[in-house]
Amino acid sequence: MPAAPPAATRRGRPGYDQQAVLTIAVDVFNRHGYEATSMGVLAENLGISKSAIYHHVPSKGDLLRLALDHALDGLEAVLTDPAAMSGKADARLEFVLRGTIAVLIERLPFVTLLLRLRGNTEVERGALERRRTFDRQVAALVDAARSEGSLRSDIDPRTTTRLLFGTINSIVEWYKPGGAVSPEKLADDVITMVFDGLHST
Amino acid sequence: MPAAPPAATRRGRPGYDQQAVLTIAVDVFNRHGYEATSMGVLAENLGISKSAIYHHVPSKGDLLRLALDHALDGLEAVLTDPAAMSGKADARLEFVLRGTIAVLIERLPFVTLLLRLRGNTEVERGALERRRTFDRQVAALVDAARSEGSLRSDIDPRTTTRLLFGTINSIVEWYKPGGAVSPEKLADDVITMVFDGLHST
Numbered sequence A, B: 001m002p003a004a005p006p007a008a009t010r011r012g013r014p015g016y017d018q019q020a021v022l023t024i025a026v027d028v029f030n031r032h033g034y035e036a037t038s039m040g041v042l043a044e045n046l047g048i049s050k051s052a053i054y055h056h057v058p059s060k061g062d063l064l065r066l067a068l069d070h071a072l073d074g075l076e077a078v079l080t081d082p083a084a085m086s087g088k089a090d091a092r093l094e095f096v097l098r099g100t101i102a103v104l105i106e107r108l109p110f111v112t113l114l115l116r117l118r119g120n121t122e123v124e125r126g127a128l129e130r131r132r133t134f135d136r137q138v139a140a141l142v143d144a145a146r147s148e149g150s151l152r153s154d155i156d157p158r159t160t161t162r163l164l165f166g167t168i169n170s171i172v173e174w175y176k177p178g179g180a181v182s183p184e185k186l187a188d189d190v191i192t193m194v195f196d197g198l199h200s201t
Helices: A018-032 A039-046 A050-056 A060-080 A089-106 A108-115 A122-147 A157-173 A183-196 B018-032 B039-046 B050-056 B060-080 B089-106 B108-115 B122-147 B157-169 B183-196
Strands: none
Touching (some): A018 A039, A060 A089, A089 A122, A108 A157, A157 A183, A157 B157, A183 B157, A183 B183, B018 B050, B018 B060, B122 B157
16 A cells, blocks of 8 residues: 655545556445445545545446456456467467466456456446356357367366366465466466366376 | 244244244345344344244344354364375365365355354454364365375375365355256265366366
8 A cells, every 4th residue: 555645735636546446446346246335335445535536436337347447457468468369279278368467466356356357237237247248259269279170078168167177266265476376387287287186197 | 945934823932943033134134234134134034023023932042053053063063074084185174175065055044144253252352263173174184185195195185184174065156056056066066166166178
């Protein structure tokens, strides 16, 4: 958290930029739930007045939208990378899974918020629709990798996609950035397990 | 949901047994969150009076405890099955993972509730402690399977355990009992992916 701003600049310019407000808001949303978090609770956590928050964003819904955009923009950028768009489907799928893990770790609280959405507001439903589009594009890659013979055919492609996302998304529940396992090593481990299995060969 | 009881028996014996009250309560907890659910909301969902709920259980905390016991008793029974207690660690681990998946599906809403706990009350903390003990016993099996040479050694055993639980626990987020994939086939698919990998051989 940034140091408290000098008193002289406090009114109207409370020492946070929008990104800092967003980061703290996402942390509060993840701890208490979006719906249970009022602008008053947010102001308390930021140590600024409610009117100072409105200096940065017009509403709680806008904070949510900005936060979810940050998660989704990152994920969608993986799919439009040239490495995701041409070549063998198997290699493209691996690239996308590695990229997804990297975004998930780099934007951990933002993706956590996205994954816990229930879809009760227009902003949430819009984000869930973008997430479903992302999921469908990965599912299409799974299908393509299966069709080219790279993936085993005794597991239903929908189950395959669900298990891949389940394995990757569950990382938000336990991974601590800065710990013993680097993001790159974790991505290696996930790719090794899901494609080659844990059994020693 | 059971049919509404005849009006004559409504007072004091509202037509639900404790298990039926529990099943509906767990559903409401999962939809709205345990903390956000009052006894009044529960009574509304059950279509009975608050005092009729107290006929079955003394408090909301008791409902939570009964629900979490149902999930944890099922999981712990897997570990005390003879097939989990002797033989090659690799086979014991596979047995425990299959058993965990079976309990997770059979008691889906109960395990979902357990997995979403935040640990804000004594009952929740007690359940989380039992869950941690379960997790530690599975981690010990992973270590044993690695030591006997069955599991690859290039992935840290803690990461291995996290990924295994991540993959399995995420099933609660998407699996629909009664759908196209039977619990047994799903267990086969998970075991195939995590041990042998998705790549065709």
